[in-house]
Amino acid sequence: MASFPPSLVFTVRRKEPTLVLPSKPTPRELKQLSDIDDQEGLRFQVPVIMFYKRKLSMEGEDPVKVIREALAEALAFYYPFAGRLIEGPNRKLMVDCTSEGVLFIEADADIELNQLIGDTIDPGTYLDELLHDVPGSEGILGCPLLLIQVTRFRCGGWAFAIRLNHTMSDTLGLVQFLTTIAEFTRGAEGAPSVPPVWQREFLAARQPPFIPFHHHEYEQVIDTTPDDNKKSMTHKSFFFGPKEIRAIRSHLPLHHRSTSSTFDVLTACLWRCRTCALVLDPKKTVRISCAASGRGKHDLHVPRGYYGNVSAFPATVLRAGMISTSPLEYAMEGVKKAKAKMTGEYLRSVADLMVTKGRPLYTVVGNYIVSDMTRVGLDTIDFGWGKPVYGGPARAFPLISFYGRFKDNKGEDGIVVLICLPEAAMETFQEELKKMIGEHVDGPFDYNPIKVVSKL
Missing domain, CATH: 3.30.559.10 (Chloramphenicol acetyltransferase-like domain)
Structure with a gap:
């Protein structure tokens, strides 16, 4: 630990x-x-x-x-x-x-x-x-x-x-x-x-708009969550090195272990642990939304130097009870399905949806959005002092987790995941994560928060 x-x-x-x-x-x-x-x-x-x-x-x-x-x-x-x-x-x-x-x-x-x-x-x-x-x-x-x-x-x-x-x-x-x-x-x-x-x-909407995809990530769902679950939120980060990722892979059938990316494996694990921790109604639907870039897609020729948003959040919808009780590969197939939706045409469909539907918010209820920032290059920015010892996301949001690259004190490369959950759910999340990783778990389970004194 x-x-x-x-x-x-x-x-x-x-x-x-x-x-x-x-x-x-x-x-x-x-x-x-x-x-x-x-x-x-x-x-x-x-x-x-x-x-x-x-x-x-x-x-x-x-x-x-x-x-x-x-x-x-x-x-x-x-x-x-x-x-x-x-x-x-x-x-x-x-x-x-x-x-x-x-x-x-x-x-x-x-x-x-x-x-x-x-x-x-x-x-x-x-x-x-x-x-x-x-x-x-x-x-x-x-x-x-x-x-x-x-x-x-x-x-x-x-x-x-x-x-x-x-x-x-x-x-x-x-x-x-x-x-x-x-x-x-x-x-x-x-x-x-x-x-x-x-x-x-x-990336302006087309005239006339054309929305050929079913965008589950923008479906509006009525929130029936008790107010107590919306109150005190807590932030924690968790480090996943090669040992932790191997431990998670061990929960998968052999054919999935070698054909699934680290993102697929880690995201499926987090989605499952989070769903269990939130103690959702087994019959309720939950979503995994994977932030995916349109840059590099063969059907979307992004101009070099373009610095606007070129991302979408394609989602898969499954039952909470199935995520919590099924083997890990069930959640992982949902992650892969969401990722596979992303194309240039999908992004243009989102733009058309925005204009047609009045720029709706993504689904809030039962949604979990993950954004992988390990390859965007924040860890390579050199202002003259060399590369940063850490360069990446700084904070999660209640619905959004970010992944960043990090090298620990032993020189081991891994992924830091930032999580935001209600306090009670965070404790359960950590216990669920321990089950997935066993003795290899690396997370801040026992540390005391840093106290700071601010002065202008």
């Missing part, structure tokens, strides 16, 4: 937030988002975080100054990020390119990096300190589209945390923007190596 750092008390001192503007004048214009971008289910803020070790060759360089200057240069090319969202007829989102800037916070923490990262990492525990939620900044309309905090640690390491208005980009689009910042921090001159492309009309 992984040992997370013991209970810590540390102080974060932040300077007043400032607005970073593009380094040069940019066009004042209105830019429409795509019909994938502005769906209700993407109208939220998503945080990611990266941790960097001290680097001797960068002694004397202040990461705050380096990042702030490079950010201004990058915004000259990605100037829509410096604008504000407005809503037009039929709830159509547009960026008013005002060059008002993005929020930037400089901070110092009296703690060392290795006290925050051990055999696993749980950024949700201290995210509020390393990414301060500036009052009034969390809205979708009329608010800064990015919030960035750079926090220096006393060991010389530091953290880069960013909150993205998800309507503007998916994680691959965000990585493209962060890569541009990184290029400027390392002395690049001129334009980014991959010039940004807006062209949001690329």
Whole structure:
């Protein structure tokens, strides 16, 4: 069982937030988002975080100054990020390119990096300190589209945390923007190596709309969950290395062990454990929605440099009782079925559905959305201090889990999964997970949460 750092008390001192503007004048214009971008289910803020070790060759360089200057240069090319969202007829989102800037916070923490990262990492525990939620900044309309905090640690390491208005980009689009910042921090001159492309009309609804698929992920279901289950939510992260994945595979028939991806195996396990933990009515339907990118699909030619959302959340619907009581391969076949739906035509069908149905929210009741961020490149962003010791998702949501890459203290590569559940359900989830993994389980089952003291 992984040992997370013991209970810590540390102080974060932040300077007043400032607005970073593009380094040069940019066009004042209105830019429409795509019909994938502005769906209700993407109208939220998503945080990611990266941790960097001290680097001797960068002694004397202040990461705050380096990042702030490079950010201004990058915004000259990605100037829509410096604008504000407005809503037009039929709830159509547009960026008013005002060059008002993005929020930037400089901070110092009296703690060392290795006290925050051990055999696993749980950024949700201290995210509020390393990414301060500036009052009034969390809205979708009329608010800064990015919030960035750079926090220096006393060991010389530091953290880069960013909150993205998800309507503007998916994680691959965000990585493209962060890569541009990184290029400027390392002395690049001129334009980014991959010039940004807006062209949001690329994923506009067709005329007339054509919806050939049954989109289970947008079906509206009446919520009959008792209020007690909606109250106190808790966040935890779990590390799955090769041993844990092998243990989960051992629950599958031989022919599935060699033909199923790590994502398939892990997602099926989590879906089953989560369904058991929530103690759902066996007759109720539950969904697994797999966030899937349309980039690279043969029937969707995404322009190089496009940084908008190119993802859908195809779902499979099964009975809760069958997920909880059937062998693991039953849940895994559901995961595979959801993944297989994703094509370019499926994504265009989603865009058409959005316009036809008034941009509905994804299904909330009985849904579990998983987003695999292990291959998007957050763990490769080099601002001059080398690759981060961790670069990935920073927090889960009640319906959404994120996967990130992580290397533990033994140098073992694995996957960190961020989970958010009601407190009582989290305890049951951990017990169910132990059954799946046996003695190999690596999760923060006994650690005490880190205590933090915040000061502006």
